[in-house]
Amino acid sequence: MSLLNVKNLSLSIGSFQILHDVSIDVLPGEIVAITGESGSGKSLTALAVMGLLPYGSVMKGSIWLEEKNILTTSEHDLCSMRGRAMGMVFQEPMTALNPVKTIGNQVAETIIIHERVTKFEANKRAADMLQRVGLTVDPSRYPHELSGGQRQRVVIAMAIALRPKLLIADEPTTALDVTTQARILELLKDLVADFDMGLLIITHDLAVVAEIADKIVVMQNGCIVEAAKTQELLHNIRHPYTKALFNASTHRVILPKYIPSSPLLSVESVARTYNLPRKSVFGSRPKFQALDGVSFHISQGERVGLVGESGCGKSTLTRAILGLEEVQRGQIMLDGQSVFSQKKPNLEVRRKMQVVFQDPYGSFNPRHRVDRLIAEPLHVLENTPIGKDRDLAISKALEDVGLSAVDSKKYIHEFSGGQRQRIAIARALIIEPELIIFDEAVSALDVSVRAQVLDLIADLCRKRPLAYLFISHDLSVVRTVTDRVMVMQLGQIIEQGQTEQVFSNPQHTYTQSLIAAAPTLPEVTYAIETV
Amino acid sequence: MIRYTLGRLLSLIISLVIASLVIFSVIEVIPGDPASFMLGINAREDTLAALRSEMGLDQPLVVRYFDWVIGLLQGDFGNSWTYKTPVSELISDRIWVSLPLAIYALILSTLIAFPAGILAASRRGGASDVTIMGATQMGVAIPNFWFAMIMVLIFAIHLRWFSAGGFPGWSNPLQGIKSLTLPAISLALPQAAILARIMRSSLLDMLSEDFIRTARAKGLTRGQALWRHAVRNALIPVLTIIGLQFSFLLAGGIIIEQIFFLPGLGRLIFQAISARDLIVVESVVMLLVFTVIIVNFAVDIAYAAVDPRLRIKA
Incomplete structure (x- = not known):
């Protein structure tokens, strides 16, 4: 008998129909993954099961958790079911915990509100549960003292403190590094087997899905387009959308051949340390070495990747190259000129270098029109084009990234995430820079959009020699869009070489562990009728 | 810490x-x-x-x-040039009016604002929210001396529950408190209105945070999530405003002191400025600055008590 049975669930909020006839079955001890792109309704399906949908949601159909229909259960009874019969783990471990309460306290709260126990006993059980999820820190710590992976363990401990029959995990590893992700997935699998719990996991990452799930449910625009046992589905993909998703996830681009040429960017034994707060009143301030003797070169037209986990110094390096931050030792030169001169970024150099950031939503001023947004870098030029020349430059930049000149009068909220990232690239291209830094530029995008943006980058490389530094935590993306790759750990570049060589034959143990931890998509086969 | x-x-x-x-x-x-x-x-x-x-x-x-x-x-503020008495005596007479008045008003405003703000936030968009927000809108708009006059009219002249002004001293503490009640209420109402609005918006910010959703997923009801997780987090901006308000209440009550004939610091400094009694001005201003700084210190300590993240930063 199934543990969770969602039957013909339809959901609308206001006049928007969000879910259409969704049916999902989860058995005890089974891992079911819902996958799909943003806006496919996967998160709302999860919230519907928890009875935590936003105000004004109207539902049809039924959601059976064992004997109870969630849709007809009163809010009062739902409260006693949440945390006890079903638990939920959310995506963002950084904000999912209350910052002003200790982690032990927050786990114990789950126990206290559902059972008549003493505080002492609840705390003890919370400490045991924290240990069970593999957390070694003291329960009296506060969330801000923990890393992302540790926090996610706390969130999991909170959700399973009362051993619920159903655990829902909404993108539980999306915000984590690959090695941490591998450990958290391992933990979830282990808990499912240990507690005989049903796990409904929601993720956009097909490699994760293929690795962990017993059953896969693919959603598109609020409908289930395909659902089957994992092995069955992987060996016989029927729906064109599923096929497109898998194709996009393994998307490879063909870069034009890189012809070795003269050096462009040179980074020479760069070091940067930050002072940390004092541990005692009169003690000296401990130091954090963010960059430690980093040296590398990028030649004209060369595509270089930089991978490493969070905190390894990628962002500090980006800021240093852009001249936004002074380094304490070493030198960064672009075309023979220092990027940083007299306490400020060197404008001469900034004319040749642009950056594209990760967040397509936060990196634009929402009150400016697109033309003003992408014309911004023009100010660093000596002869800033005005009037017709400016308009011409804007429409050329827009057309280069696959948009049209009429888009220049729109506001940024009128564009989708992928289009915004195109606009960000247009903004970088408008001064025809010699070097572009892509700082996690495709990490926030859906797979199909990511594939398009990667195609765009490859396309731009074909039009003119473009050198870039592509920073990402996603190894598969770096593998396809770069000629050379560098691996960073604890502020140092520990391995660098031709991309294919590093990936197929990593030398450093850290690189090996990174590549091993990254989930990979298995070979898939498509059903005859769609091929 | x-x-x-x-x-x-x-x-x-x-x-x-x-x-x-x-x-x-x-x-x-x-x-x-x-x-x-x-x-x-x-x-x-x-x-x-x-x-x-x-x-x-x-x-x-x-x-x-x-x-x-x-x-x-050493507590020696010098002698007043116009009153020919030690400034410390002048101040200590008046501080025993102004300080209790400020504390009284602050307690009242907090007692009004916290429940009002929390109620409004928890019933967002509902009738109580609309009513409370309407009332605070008026509270912010109407000056405190107008409240003072209306209250004198109702409670002193018509109902004769309180005296219309003056201060009998602290020999009978109940009488002292009673004579400070109307002034404290008139000082407190506009402050309470501001504080309630801050409390409400700060709480609403907190209620949309991820950790509230986590708390709900644990099985807490809306109300429990609000009380156990949102209120304490919402206190930071509220504490800032309380600190600012106390400083204002201590010296800014000059019009209220005038209306109720209270011998407070506000009146003292007003008279000293008109008489160019610089030593008194200097001393009172220094005293007020001292109080403001001490209050800010207390607010800083309160921040750290509320939010553990602040404890590690110096």
Whole structure:
């Protein structure tokens, strides 16, 4: 008998129909993954099961958790079911915990509100549960003292403190590094087997899905387009959308051949340390070495990747190259000129270098029109084009990234995430820079959009020699869009070489562990009728 | 936490030193010689000189500054030039009106604002929210002296529950509190209105945070999530406003003191400025600055008590 049975669930909020006839079955001890792109309704399906949908949601159909229909259960009874019969783990471990309460306290709260126990006993059980999820820190710590992976363990401990029959995990590893992700997935699998719990996991990452799930449910625009046992589905993909998703996830681009040429960017034994707060009143301030003797070169037209986990110094390096931050030792030169001169970024150099950031939503001023947004870098030029020349430059930049000149009068909220990232690239291209830094530029995008943006980058490389530094935590993306790759750990570049060589034959143990931890998509086969 | 407190204490001392320097020099550069002001324009040159040396005005600036500061530290504020009595006596008479009044008003405003803000936030968009927000809108808009006059009209003149003004002293504490009640309410209402609005919006910000959703997923009801997780997080901006309000209530009640004939600090400083009694002005201002800095210190400590993230930063 199934543990969770969602039957013909339809959901609308206001006049928007969000879910259409969704049916999902989860058995005890089974891992079911819902996958799909943003806006496919996967998160709302999860919230519907928890009875935590936003105000004004109207539902049809039924959601059976064992004997109870969630849709007809009163809010009062739902409260006693949440945390006890079903638990939920959310995506963002950084904000999912209350910052002003200790982690032990927050786990114990789950126990206290559902059972008549003493505080002492609840705390003890919370400490045991924290240990069970593999957390070694003291329960009296506060969330801000923990890393992302540790926090996610706390969130999991909170959700399973009362051993619920159903655990829902909404993108539980999306915000984590690959090695941490591998450990958290391992933990979830282990808990499912240990507690005989049903796990409904929601993720956009097909490699994760293929690795962990017993059953896969693919959603598109609020409908289930395909659902089957994992092995069955992987060996016989029927729906064109599923096929497109898998194709996009393994998307490879063909870069034009890189012809070795003269050096462009040179980074020479760069070091940067930050002072940390004092541990005692009169003690000296401990130091954090963010960059430690980093040296590398990028030649004209060369595509270089930089991978490493969070905190390894990628962002500090980006800021240093852009001249936004002074380094304490070493030198960064672009075309023979220092990027940083007299306490400020060197404008001469900034004319040749642009950056594209990760967040397509936060990196634009929402009150400016697109033309003003992408014309911004023009100010660093000596002869800033005005009037017709400016308009011409804007429409050329827009057309280069696959948009049209009429888009220049729109506001940024009128564009989708992928289009915004195109606009960000247009903004970088408008001064025809010699070097572009892509700082996690495709990490926030859906797979199909990511594939398009990667195609765009490859396309731009074909039009003119473009050198870039592509920073990402996603190894598969770096593998396809770069000629050379560098691996960073604890502020140092520990391995660098031709991309294919590093990936197929990593030398450093850290690189090996990174590549091993990254989930990979298995070979898939498509059903005859769609091929 | 100890390190944080020491850090705040150090910044408190530095602020006090800077404040004393600023107050001293501002008073010094104000045109007008207190001695000639006291003796009138027809005073003889030697009488003036004698008075100047008596008041210590002929000493070098540095010496006078240190004399003043050392005096302050010993509780000796000097003698008022117009009242001819020690400034410390003048102040201590009045501080026993102004300080209780400010605390009284602050307690009232917090007691009104917290429940109102929390209720409004938890019933967002509902009838209670609309009513409370409407009331606070009026509370912010209507000046406190108008409340004061209306209250005198109702409670003193018609109902005769309170006296319309004056202060009988603290020999009978109940009488003292009673005579401060109407002034405290009139001071508190506009402050409560502001505080309630801050409390509401700060709570609403917190209610949309991820950790509230996590708390709901644990099985907490809406109300429990609000009380256990949102309120404490929402306190930070509220504490800031409470700190600012206390400083305002201590000295800013001058109109209210005037309406209720209360011998408070506001009236003292007003009279001293008109009479160019610089030593009184200097002392009262220093005292107010001192209070503001101490209150800010208390607010800083309260921040750290509420939010553990602040404890590690110095």
